[in-house]
C-alpha cells in the first residue's frame with residue numbers, strides 16, 4: 648500500500664503534515680553533508696515537507712544544510728526554525744531571525760519557535776514575533792518545551808493566543824505530558840510537535856516494540872512513530888540522515904495500530920497517573 652501523508656490543522660487554519668523531518672546533529676561534520684542533504688531531499692520527494700531546524704543546531708550549520716536541501720523548491724516546504732531564549736528580547740529576536748533567514752537562504756520562515764522558556768519576559772518575545780510577522784519575515788510563531796503553566800501564561804498575554812504549536816519531547820518512554828499538557832492543548836486546538844519521537848534512536852532497538860512490530864511486518868522505530876502519529880493534533884519530526892531511515896519513517900504512515908497493540912503498548916510503557924514536570928532533552 649503506498650503511504651499517503653496525513654495532515655493536521657494549525658489554529659490559523661493552515662494544514663501541515665503530521666510527519667516532518669528533524670535536523671538536530673546535522674551540519675556538524677562536513678563529511679556527512681551530502682548524505683544529510685540527500686536524506687532531506689528524499690523526505691521532501693515523499694511528502695515530508697515540514698522541516699524542523701534551529702539556530703542552535705551546529706551553531707547555524709543545520710540551517711545551512713536545510714538551505715541546500717530546499718534550494719529550488721522552497722514553495723514545497725513548511726520551514727520551522729527556533730530562536731534561543733538568550734536571543735528572545737525584542738532586538739535579539741529580530742537579529743536572530745535575520746541571521747537564520749540568511750543561513751536558510753530564504754526571505755521568510757513559516758513557523759518560528761521560542762526554543763525553551765527563558766528569562767526575557769514572554770510578552771516581549773511575543774511582541775517581537777508579531778513584529779516579524781508584520782514585516783513578512785515569519786508567517787507564524789510558536790513555542791517549544793512549554794509546560795501547561797507556561798502555556799497558560801502565554802495565552803493570557805495580548806496576542807499570546809496567536810501561538811500555533813508547542814514543540815515538546817514526546818514518545819513512548821516520555822508520556823508525562825499526557826496527564827495535563829496534551830488534553831489542555833487538544834481542547835484549545837494547539838497541535839503538539841513531538842520531538843525525539845524515537846527517543847534519539849533508542850526505541851529502534853526496543854525489544855517490546857519489536858514484538859509488536861513483528862505483527863505488522865514493521866520495525867520498532869515504525870511502531871514508535873505510528874503510535875505518536877495516531878493521536879489527533881500530534882506531529883512527529885524524526886531526524887534521519889540515512890535514506891533507508893527516511894523511507895522507513897515515511898512507511899510508518901501505513902501502520903494502523905490495533906486495540907490489542909495499543910493495550911500492549913500501554914502495559915509496556917504506562918501512561919502517567921499524576922502530574923510530572925515536562926521533560927526536555
Ligand SMILES: NC(=O)c1ccc[n+]([C@@H]2O[C@H](COP(=O)([O-])OP(=O)(O)OC[C@H]3O[C@@H](n4cnc5c(N)ncnc54)[C@H](OP(=O)(O)O)[C@@H]3O)[C@@H](O)[C@H]2O)c1
Nearest residue numbers: 669670671842843844845846847848851885886887888889
Ligand atoms: N525543541 C527542542 O528542544 C528539540 C529537542 C530535540 C530535538 N528536536 C527536534 O526534533 C528532531 C527529532 O529529534 P531527535 O533528533 O532528538 O531524535 P529522534 O528523531 O527520536 O532520533 C534520531 C536518531 O534516530 C535515528 N533514526 C531515525 N529513524 C530511524 C529508523 N527508522 N530506524 C532506526 N533509527 C532511526 C537517526 O539515525 P540517522 O540520523 O543515522 O538516520 C538518529 O540517530 C530533532 O532533529 C530536532 O529537529 C527539538
